Amino acid sequence: MKKLIALLMVLALVLSLAACGGGEKPAPEDGATDEAAMIGVSMPTQSLQRWNQDGSNMKAKLEEAGYKVDLQYGGDNDIPTQVAQIENMITEGCKVLVIAAIDGSSLTEVLKQAKEQNIPVVAYDRLIMNSDAVSYYATFDNYQVGVMQGQYIETALDLKNQKGPFNVELFTGDPADNNATFFFNGAMSVLKPYIDSGVLVVPSGQTTQAQVSTQDWKTENAQSRMENLITSNGYSPKGKKLDAVMCSNDSTALGAVNALVSAGYTKDDMPIVTGQDCDKPNVKNMLQGLQSMSVFKDTRTLADKVVGMVDSIVKGSEPDINDKETYDNGTGVIPSYLCAPVVGTIDNYKELLIDSGYYKESDIQ
Template identity: 55%
Template structure:
């Protein structure tokens, strides 16, 4: 009996050591929830953040929800159960996470919204993103400069406008920045939106889907451009630009007599950079995910140390419940003239990735 008792005591001591180790690991655990692996940028965002957090000594639970809101909620619930101390969330639907964030808030877990504002919850502690209004301004200014509107060119030029997913708060900032910048030329008739479609409910593409953009561009070309070419297409991001280019190709654009229109984008996905090089897409706003990931790591570390995370905006991002303290990184644009310096020389891509 004594031997049995001693054996049980040893087993209990060993078990307590494992429990202690598990608790210690939990104290150092960070949850990172990304929306999908189907877009290159989210793979890079997740990988960059995991790498940088692990360099700092944190354990990282990185999960991709594959564009399923229900799956993202389940992922976050699992992270809460595992004892994550901070959640970094790039939301699929910015208005669908209130319930699970209530759970996180009650558990004392801090939440950083990553590049997409989470709305309707008081438990969004911080927001890290790029200056999304500036993204649109950059796209608008690129169009102005390429057409020579700033030098007095009167055109008129035909233009069509696309919007992002209506459940993504960023889509409204992108659109607002571009349309505010282009407004004087639209109002004067120098830029002629033949379809007349400018409201988000008319131009938005659900889920940022390339096929949705392609279908809408097909309809626009059939209805309004049977006898003339479109000169400009304002696309807020690269996934939409891919669909737009597919539609334009099918309609016979890309020849010397019918060149591709000026076409904007965002994210510098490899597919789109190749399209820049081929002359099919004009520009893409570059948001270096390494910069954003590094800033989020700084924010996480400050939270874990009990200090104030770095923020540079306390006025812009209202999630319907509160103004969320934010850090805004500054974007730039890439086109055929500067992509090598911006993307290859910086180590973001290799030359082989763009062949």
Template identity: 45%
Template structure:
């Protein structure tokens, strides 16, 4: 009942939000690394004025290799255009120097605000300083910008909460308390996010705060012994690297015993692990629990078919909306809504943040959370 209520409220909120932000320009993606600039439209803000008329927002996204970043860019672009802003949207394809160059160009174009989802959260300090000198405010989008005082705000999900939700799902659906009481155990391996992404560290912390006691008492057994962040992190969130890791684990440690749980921090890792499992001969009879993050379309299809157990639903429409309100407030000289002023210390300052709430999605609730809210259509999931 609680999940149904959450889904209903989410659907109502998003319906109202998208109606208010509708009517923007097209959302066709630019070619890899290319620039897409759309002239300001004639849409008006809630007060009847062209909120963004004559203003330009630069959006620097990390990659188009992941569905979620394409959606993030498209959602922000559409909502900003609906407010009358011109939008420069670029993807760096996981190339740090390309992203530096893209942002330098945006600074040279004298955009009025920068939204940055970094390829490497600590590698942009020089260009961020250039933006600050030019008087251009920066909003970090879903990846905290590290070691800089040039960032004004941060829009993200509760990243530690993502890890907590993944771990709590494992505890509940594997009934680890009952296993502990019966002296039983499950094998588990970890596939964590990129070491240059602060979110990945927080997610790992959320997972381990919940699961470490079960590792300590033997209810969970990691046969590789790889449980630290350094041992489990995967640079640039690489699906291919996750697949290689899983192949090595299965051949080196699980030749005579099944792997029960794959604690994956990203849907892309889940895809790689699926390929490794199929190559190793796993079937429905011994298929492990596989977690994920982002509730991508392919991941949702895999959840329906049983090839992935769950994912974390992070509504990119909602996150884009919150970031757009930050942009609009900063450009118009007002204070945006924030709900966290303590958590996100980037090494130089604590960045004021707005954190959206992540939700666990699986075969039992994907219809409510993803379809009924309009995030995906039944036709998309049936393709």
């Protein structure tokens, strides 16, 4: 009887140990955690279509990859709001910060906190200046965007073979956005030789980036300036001809077109108008003959690359980089990944935007 009791006690102990062992979780591998890492995503504004798309794409793809996401928009390009949001992201323990800065030079102080907490920072589409806290930069080839816009005007006006003179006006973006410099310089690398030779003429005389900038990239600011140019230079459908308007993006292009339409321009006499982002109102204008082209930057592609960067950072490996020379933010060259932009026109919009699933046909009708 004593032997039977002892045997039962041994069996009970064995079963108890087995049960305890079965309830334990194996130690996580290096870089792994039981709880999904929180990623902070800071976008500049919801007043422009593209940033809404960028933000929603980033959030969806990061969550699909297994991360928690704190997505914030900086009001209507309000710098103090963005700074406060980033401070909160640091405080709540975000493992990586993905930031599209309102002003590329305004985040130096808040990002010192990120560096102190060893939180890597990925600059998203806009380079963050004067901060050694920036680990990586993901964007499109922004200089090439400008080159494409300049080349489109060059081809459409046949500048290589025609003597002109052709009248052109120039619009670029917010001077605080480092990308505006790349867009403008890329376009001028094509157009300036023709301006210097007199084949292209800028009747307003406004040819520097400072003179042609658009505060906050806002449509109404571009529209107001275009209205002034029309009045002061005497442009009209029946009078002084305006052959081209080089706009660095779609919000400025929309403002220029609004002003031209108000002045009586139609698809039959509209100058060549460039743009960027393939925003819905601008694609509609392209289909109506009111805008000539828009450089398409597929935000899904950029989001994919950034998610890959974040995943590599969290797991302790090196992100995919294809440029280590171009983008110096004042503290050194930032390792970057540049996605390729594509020219969108009425001839290829369906393949580029509809067939790819970026838009539905009803979005642009």
